[in-house]
Amino acid sequence: MIDKRASDPVSALGEVDDGATVMIGGFGEAGSPVELIDALIDQGAGDLTVVSNNAGSGTTGLAALIRAGQVARIVCSFPKSSDSTAFAEMYRAGRIELELVPQGTLAERIRAGGAGIPAFYTPTSAGTDLAAGKEHRRFADRECVLENAICADVALIKAAIADWHGNLLFTKTARNFSPLMAMAARTTVVQVEAIAQPGNLNPEHVVTPGIFVDRVVAIGDRQQLLGSGTHSGGSR
Amino acid sequence: MIDKRASDPVSALGEVDDGATVMIGGFGEAGSPVELIDALIDQGAGDLTVVSNNAGSGTTGLAALIRAGQVARIVCSFPKSSDSTAFAEMYRAGRIELELVPQGTLAERIRAGGAGIPAFYTPTSAGTDLAAGKEHRRFADRECVLENAICADVALIKAAIADWHGNLLFTKTARNFSPLMAMAARTTVVQVEAIAQPGNLNPEHVVTPGIFVDRVVAIGDRQQLLGSGTHSGGSR
Amino acid sequence: MTRPRVPGLSRREIAERVALDIPDGAYVNLGIGMPEMVAQCIPPDREVMLHTENGLLGMGPPPLEGQGDPDLINAGKRQVTIMPGASFFHQADSFAMIRGGHLDVCVLGAMQVAASGDLANWSTGQPDEVPGVGGAMDLVSGAKTVLVMTSHCTHSGEPKLVAECRYPLTGRAVVSRVYTDLAVIDVGSDGFRIRQLAPGVSLCDVAERTSAPVVDARSDSCTD
Amino acid sequence: MTRPRVPGLSRREIAERVALDIPDGAYVNLGIGMPEMVAQCIPPDREVMLHTENGLLGMGPPPLEGQGDPDLINAGKRQVTIMPGASFFHQADSFAMIRGGHLDVCVLGAMQVAASGDLANWSTGQPDEVPGVGGAMDLVSGAKTVLVMTSHCTHSGEPKLVAECRYPLTGRAVVSRVYTDLAVIDVGSDGFRIRQLAPGVSLCDVAERTSAPVVDARSDSCTD
Numbered sequence: 001m002i003d004k005r006a007s008d009p010v011s012a013l014g015e016v017d018d019g020a021t022v023m024i025g026g027f028g029e030a031g032s033p034v035e036l037i038d039a040l041i042d043q044g045a046g047d048l049t050v051v052s053n054n055a056g057s058g059t060t061g062l063a064a065l066i067r068a069g070q071v072a073r074i075v076c077s078f079p080k081s082s083d084s085t086a087f088a089e090m091y092r093a094g095r096i097e098l099e100l101v102p103q104g105t106l107a108e109r110i111r112a113g114g115a116g117i118p119a120f121y122t123p124t125s126a127g128t129d130l131a132a133g134k135e136h137r138r139f140a141d142r143e144c145v146l147e148n149a150i151c152a153d154v155a156l157i158k159a160a161i162a163d164w165h166g167n168l169l170f171t172k173t174a175r176n177f178s179p180l181m182a183m184a185a186r187t188t189v190v191q192v193e194a195i196a197q198p199g200n201l202n203p204e205h206v207v208t209p210g211i212f213v214d215r216v217v218a219i220g221d222r223q224q225l226l227g228s229g230t231h232s233g234g235s236r
Numbered sequence: 237m238i239d240k241r242a243s244d245p246v247s248a249l250g251e252v253d254d255g256a257t258v259m260i261g262g263f264g265e266a267g268s269p270v271e272l273i274d275a276l277i278d279q280g281a282g283d284l285t286v287v288s289n290n291a292g293s294g295t296t297g298l299a300a301l302i303r304a305g306q307v308a309r310i311v312c313s314f315p316k317s318s319d320s321t322a323f324a325e326m327y328r329a330g331r332i333e334l335e336l337v338p339q340g341t342l343a344e345r346i347r348a349g350g351a352g353i354p355a356f357y358t359p360t361s362a363g364t365d366l367a368a369g370k371e372h373r374r375f376a377d378r379e380c381v382l383e384n385a386i387c388a389d390v391a392l393i394k395a396a397i398a399d400w401h402g403n404l405l406f407t408k409t410a411r412n413f414s415p416l417m418a419m420a421a422r423t424t425v426v427q428v429e430a431i432a433q434p435g436n437l438n439p440e441h442v443v444t445p446g447i448f449v450d451r452v453v454a455i456g457d458r459q460q461l462l463g464s465g466t467h468s469g470g471s472r
Numbered sequence: 473m474t475r476p477r478v479p480g481l482s483r484r485e486i487a488e489r490v491a492l493d494i495p496d497g498a499y500v501n502l503g504i505g506m507p508e509m510v511a512q513c514i515p516p517d518r519e520v521m522l523h524t525e526n527g528l529l530g531m532g533p534p535p536l537e538g539q540g541d542p543d544l545i546n547a548g549k550r551q552v553t554i555m556p557g558a559s560f561f562h563q564a565d566s567f568a569m570i571r572g573g574h575l576d577v578c579v580l581g582a583m584q585v586a587a588s589g590d591l592a593n594w595s596t597g598q599p600d601e602v603p604g605v606g607g608a609m610d611l612v613s614g615a616k617t618v619l620v621m622t623s624h625c626t627h628s629g630e631p632k633l634v635a636e637c638r639y640p641l642t643g644r645a646v647v648s649r650v651y652t653d654l655a656v657i658d659v660g661s662d663g664f665r666i667r668q669l670a671p672g673v674s675l676c677d678v679a680e681r682t683s684a685p686v687v688d689a690r691s692d693s694c695t696d
Numbered sequence: 697m698t699r700p701r702v703p704g705l706s707r708r709e710i711a712e713r714v715a716l717d718i719p720d721g722a723y724v725n726l727g728i729g730m731p732e733m734v735a736q737c738i739p740p741d742r743e744v745m746l747h748t749e750n751g752l753l754g755m756g757p758p759p760l761e762g763q764g765d766p767d768l769i770n771a772g773k774r775q776v777t778i779m780p781g782a783s784f785f786h787q788a789d790s791f792a793m794i795r796g797g798h799l800d801v802c803v804l805g806a807m808q809v810a811a812s813g814d815l816a817n818w819s820t821g822q823p824d825e826v827p828g829v830g831g832a833m834d835l836v837s838g839a840k841t842v843l844v845m846t847s848h849c850t851h852s853g854e855p856k857l858v859a860e861c862r863y864p865l866t867g868r869a870v871v872s873r874v875y876t877d878l879a880v881i882d883v884g885s886d887g888f889r890i891r892q893l894a895p896g897v898s899l900c901d902v903a904e905r906t907s908a909p910v911v912d913a914r915s916d917s918c919t920d
Contacts, residue, residue: 002497002519002557027750027787028773030766053787057773080828088826100827103749104791104834108353111788115564116571116614117344118375120356123837124795127868129819130829139354139384148375165521165530165557169440172784173751174767179786183572199556204405205441206559207786209529211499211521211574238721238743238781263526263563264549266542289563316604324602336603339525340567340610347564351788352795352838359613360571363644365595366605401745401754401781408560409527410543415562419796435780442783443562445753447723447745447798 025157031174055079114183155185166213261393267410291315350419391421402449480653530558578615592639612643704877754782802839836867
C-alpha cells in the first residue's frame with residue numbers, strides 16, 4: 001500500500017536534525033510552503049542550511065524562520081527583498097552566511113543533485129566574482145565554471161494537487177523550483193490544496209512523479225479527498 | 237505572427253546538408269517520426285551522423301535510412317533489433333560507425349546540449365569499456381566519467397498535438413527522447429497528428445514549449461486544425 | 473565443465489523468491505527477459521510501483537489481446553498497461569530517477585557475476601557482435617539495491633558466478649544478491665555467501681557449479 | 697563630472713526604440729525595471745513571445761485591477777497574465793531555454809557597460825550591501841543577443857558607458873548594443889560605436905558623457 005498522506009504539517013515534517021540542509025520551494029511568495037515552514041519553526045531545528053531562491057519576504061514563512069534564528073547559512077540567488085528586513089539584519093550582523101548563486105546555476109545544481117550528476121560545467125558566471133575560486137575550463141573556446149550538485153536532507157514544497165502516491169500538479173508560476181527540490185532531497189514533504197485518489201490525475205499531466213515525494217499534507221478547507229473521476233489536472 | 241506550420245513533410249524538413257548531425261526521436265517504433273525520415277530519404281542528404289536510441293526496426297524509418305546508405309555514423313544505446321538487419325549488415329561490413337552510449341547518459345548528453353551545459357560528470361559506465369579513454373574523476377569517493385553534450389543540426393521528432401507556436405503534447409511512452417532532442421537541435425521539425433490554434437493547449441500541460449520547435453507538420457487524415465476550445469491535452 | 477543437472481527452482485519459482493525480497497511500497501525496475509516475470513509474483517498484500525526506463529512509472533501487466541497500444545510499451549518494447557498513480561516522463565527525467573538513487577530495487581539478468589559484485593550482462597565482447605547496452609549501466613550505478621536473477625549456469629553448463637568476469641563489465645561492485653535456480657547468494661569480499669539453498673540442492677552442488685569460493689552464510693535470517 | 701542635461705529620449709521613447717529592433721516572432725526576456733516597458737512598445741504587426749525566468753513563456757500584460765493571481769507573477773514578482781500559446785515550466789527548464797541559447801533577445805538594465813561589451817548590473821560591491829544576482833548572469837551568457845537599456849548617465853551625472861567596469865561584472869563581452877536617452881550605441885574593440893543620435897543630441901554631447909572613446913558609426917543602416 002502506497003499512501004503518503006500525513007494528517008497535519010507537523011507529522012508531515014517529521015524529524016529535522018540540527019545542522020540539516022533544507023530546501024524550500026517558491027519564488028517570492030508564489031509556491032512558498034508557509035505552513036510547512038511554520039511547522040519547522042515549531043519543531044525548532046537550528047543551525048540549518050537553507051537552499052531557496054530568495055531569503056524571505058513579508059513576516060511569515062522563510063522570513064520568520066530566519067528571524068527565529070534557525071538559519072545559519074543560506075544558498076540563494078536573490079536575498080534582497082523590498083518588504084522584509086529579516087535576512088538583511090542577520091546578514092549585516094554577521095549572523096547568517098550567504099552563498100550567492102546565479103538563479104539558473106542554482107536550479108541546475110539542484111536538478112543535478114536529484115539526477116545523480118555530481119558536477120557540471122556552465123558558462124554562467126565565468127570570469128565574475130561569483131566564480132572566484134572555482135575551477136575554470138574552456139569548452140569549444142568558451143570559458144566555463146565547474147559547479148557541484150546540491151542535495152538536501154529535507155525539501156519543503158507546495159503544490160496544487162497530490163494523489164496518495166505523491167504525484168504532483170502545480171499552479172502556474174508557483175511551480176518554479178519545487179519539482180527540482182523534490183528530486184534532490186532525501187525526504188520531500190509537500191503541502192497541497194487537495195489530495196486525490198490514485199488514478200484521478202492524468203499520467204500525461206503529472207509534473208512530479210510520486211517517486212520523488214515522501215509525504216503530502218492538505219492544508220486548509222479542502223483537506224477532504226477529491227473523489228473518483230473528479231480531477232484530471234489543475235484546470236480541466 | 238508566429239506560425240510554424242508546414243504543408244508537408246518535405247517542406248517541413250527543409251535543407252539538410254551532407255554530413256549533418258540528425259537526432260531522431262522514438263524508442264523502438266513508439267514516437268518514431270517515420271514520415272519525416274521518409275522525407276529525409278527523398279531529400280537524399282548523405283554522410284549523416286544519426287543520434288537515436290536505436291538503429292532501426294522493421295523496414296521503414298531509420299532502418300530504411302540506413303539501408304539507403306545515408307548514415308555514416310550512429311550514436312545510440314541499443315542498435316540491436318530482432319526484426320531488422322539493416323544496421324547489423326552495415327556495421328559488420330564496416331560501412332557504419334557506432335558510438336555506443338548508455339541510455340541515461342545519451343539522454344543526459346542530449347539534454348545538456350539543449351540546456352547549454354557543455355559537459356558533466358556521471359557515475360554511469362565508470363570503469364567499463366564504454367568509458368575507455370574518457371576523463372575519470374572522483375566525487376565523494378565515487379568514480380565518475382566526464383561526458384560531453386550532444387547537439388544536432390536537425391532533430392526529427394513525433395508528437396501527438398502541436399499548436400502553431402510549436403507547443404507540443406506527446407502520447408504515453410512515445411514521449412521518450414523527443415522533448416530532449418527538440419532542445420538540442422539548431423532546427424527542430426515535428427510531425428504530429430493534429431495542430432491546434434494557440435490558446436487551445438493548457439499551458440500547465442505543455443511538455444515541449446514552442447521555443448524549442450521550428451516547424452510542425454500534420455500527417456495523415458487529421459491535417460485539419462483542431463478548432464477553438466476543442467482540446468486541452470492528450471486525454472482531456 | 474558440464475555437470476549433471478540438479479533439481480532446482482523453475483524460472484517462475486526464482487521470480488517468486490525474488491519477489492519475496494521486494495518490500496511493500498518499493499519503486500522497482502525489472503530488466504528485460506527473466507526479471508520481467510517478477511512482476512506477476514509480487515505478494516498480493518504489497519503495492520510495488522514498476523518503473524520502465526523508456527518513460528513510465530506505474531507499469532501494469534500486458535494488455536488483453538487486441539487492446540494494446542503501440543505507444544504504451546516497456547523497455548523491452550512489449551506492450552504494457554498502466555496502474556492507478558502512473559505517470560509518463562521523458563528520458564532525462566526517467567534516468568534522473570535511476571541515476572539519482574530514487575529506485576529502491578532493480579532486478580537484472582546476468583551473463584557473469586563476480587564475488588566482488590561486478591556484473592557483466594551487456595556484451596560478449598566478440599568483435600562481430602552488434603553490441604547494445606540500453607539502460608543497464610545506468611541501472612547498476614543508480615538503483616539503491618541491484619539484484620540479479622539468472623540461471624546458475626549457462627545452457628552449456630558454464631558457471632555464471634565467477635571469480636572475475638571475463639565479459640565486458642556493466643558495472644563494478646554493484647550487485648547485492650543473486651537469485652538462481654540453485655540458491656540465494658550474497659556477494660562479498662570473501663566470496664559468494666550462500667544464504668539459502670533450493671529444495672534438494674546441497675551446498676556442494678552449488679560449490680561445484682560456481683567458479684569462485686562459496687561460503688555457507690545460511691542462518692535464521694536467510695529467508696528475510 | 698556633472699554636465700548640463702541635454703534633451704534626450706524619455707524612458708518610453710527609449711523603450712520604443714528598443715522595441716523597433718526586436719523582430720517578429722522573437723523569443724524575448726525583459727529584465728526587471730526599465731526594460732519591462734519594452735513589452736508595451738512592440739509594434740502591433742509583430743508577435744513576440746515574452747519569457748520570464750521564473751517559469752513562463754508567453755507572458756502578457758499586468759492583470760486588470762482585482763483580477764490578479766498571486767501564483768502568476770514575473771521575475772520582478774509582479775502579477776502578470778498569459779497570452780495564447782503560453783506554457784509553464786520549472787526553473788531548470790526555464791534556464792535551459794536561457795543557457796541553451798534559445799532566447800533571441802534579452803534586454804537588461806545596466807550600472808556600467810564597457811566598450812568591450814562587459815556588463816555590470818548586479819552589485820555595487822559595497823561590503824554592507826545585500827547582494828542579489830537572480831538570473832542576470834544566466835541571461836547574459838545565454839541569450840543570443842543582449843541589449844542594454846539605460847539612462848546614459850547616473851542620477852548624479854556619472855557616465856555609465858565606461859572604458860572598464862568598476863562594479864563587479866555580470867558577464868564579460870556579452871552586450872551587443874546599448875540604448876540610452878542620448879543614443880543607440882554598439883560595443884566594439886575600438887570603443888563605443890554611435891549608430892544613432894536622439895533628436896537634438898550631438899556626437900559631442902555623447903562623447904562628453906561617455907568615459908571611453910566613441911566612434912561615429914552612423915550610416916544609412918543605423919536605424920535598422
